[in-house]
Amino acid sequence: MGTLERKFTLHVPSSTENLALIREFVTTIGKQAGLDDPEIGKLELAVDEACANVIEHAYGHDTSQEVIVRATFDADEVRIDVEDTGRGFDPKKVPSSEVEKLVAERKSGGLGMRLMRTLMDEVHYEIEPGKKNELHMVKRIRKKAD
Amino acid sequence: MGTLERKFTLHVPSSTENLALIREFVTTIGKQAGLDDPEIGKLELAVDEACANVIEHAYGHDTSQEVIVRATFDADEVRIDVEDTGRGFDPKKVPSSEVEKLVAERKSGGLGMRLMRTLMDEVHYEIEPGKKNELHMVKRIRKKAD
Amino acid sequence: MPNPFAIETSSEGDLSVIQLEGYLDAHTAPQFEQAIQAEVEAGRHRIIVDCEKLTYISSAGLGVFMSFIEEVREQGGDIKVCGLTPKVRQVFDILGFAEIFDICDARRGAVQRFSESPLREG
């Protein structure tokens, strides 16, 4: 192991049906990277949210499109890139509403990006609409107590 | 669904540790393709054998190398390509020993390619040593009784 | 896949119990939404969501809870949540859902809590 970098890539059709596979993919990587269970759970959820957004918003449920998840880890961190060639958006223009407000407005959405930012150590988007949109996320590896 | 083709790709480091993920990948695809459980089991095992061979023989357990599994399916068949850039070999020169003979010789190996050929409807290799070795396998989809 | 999703609705007196099993994500959330919708449309607003067998939840699942709670409370009912495993509980906590929803350990507790606030006609 040591500082050797490990790389994994998964391409799947843009369908929520494939979120379970994406989570298995990320969970395997989290384990191999040495994350503990709660941290693996966070990584899993953040990537699920990212990919669900691509499937729903970037591709509008067009299952002929492709979601790409790249993951690498070394001794220090797990890096995840989620790539799409869909619609794109300006993350700065997405309002970050309090949960109380969403509840009052009977919204069923608006929690995903908040979750990703809470769960991961770094989250940033590189958007080139019509070309390629990439979301980069990092989870740092805290050494296990044992 | 219909005749629309679905494509999936998985790249993982060449380590037996990743066989479980490869099996999840294939199992998901088999389910989506509409295979029944015994057929999914066969697909899963054939791809496991193919990738275990790449990890062991093509790359000699060098975990810095990459195993690539591509899968596509439509209404008629699931196609799997396993790709490596390792050593390569001549499949025709591999003796196909009877199990009785392997037992008598106390061998622990020599079952993999026989299994793959039994489990899949088509199996063929395209070997370009040092460049790219590809194993193509096909499982045809028999419509479920129900 | 390890555990697919299953949902089962039953009733205990005037309470509806929706039991979730497996993973609740963007793929399975629509089934949960339909299950709650069916109760609400039938005028059954006292709902327990039993999560004892729920192994995973994403924001799509939480969004279903979020979108119905106001309506149900307006009708004099509630959505009480019980049986959260640590993994699922963690997500409720991160989003501050613990302050909005009545979360009980076991189903018994949720039933008890409803009995303390008898049904008022909506």
Added chain:
Amino acid sequence: MPNPFAIETSSEGDLSVIQLEGYLDAHTAPQFEQAIQAEVEAGRHRIIVDCEKLTYISSAGLGVFMSFIEEVREQGGDIKVCGLTPKVRQVFDILGFAEIFDICDARRGAVQRFSESPLREG
């Protein structure tokens, strides 16, 4: 991953019982090999491999069975296999292992079979 691999060796009188759980593939087969090796080196050649909880096997796992059976039989012992789930059984059958190995439904049956062929000194 759904079910990792676990292996447990115990003894029932002069029989060794190796219980396999989860998946036996090229990654986990070396552990199984060590477990059988340990019994053989200790002169314990009457071995039951209980596969009741084994959910998956690949040729790497079957290879372990294959490589020890001759030696063990030479020593007057045997490797009897029990508890095969249909999925694992299918692989034994495809390879013709059912003709080579003594396969019993339950562990009881395997114990019974050994009692019918008492230990002869090697």
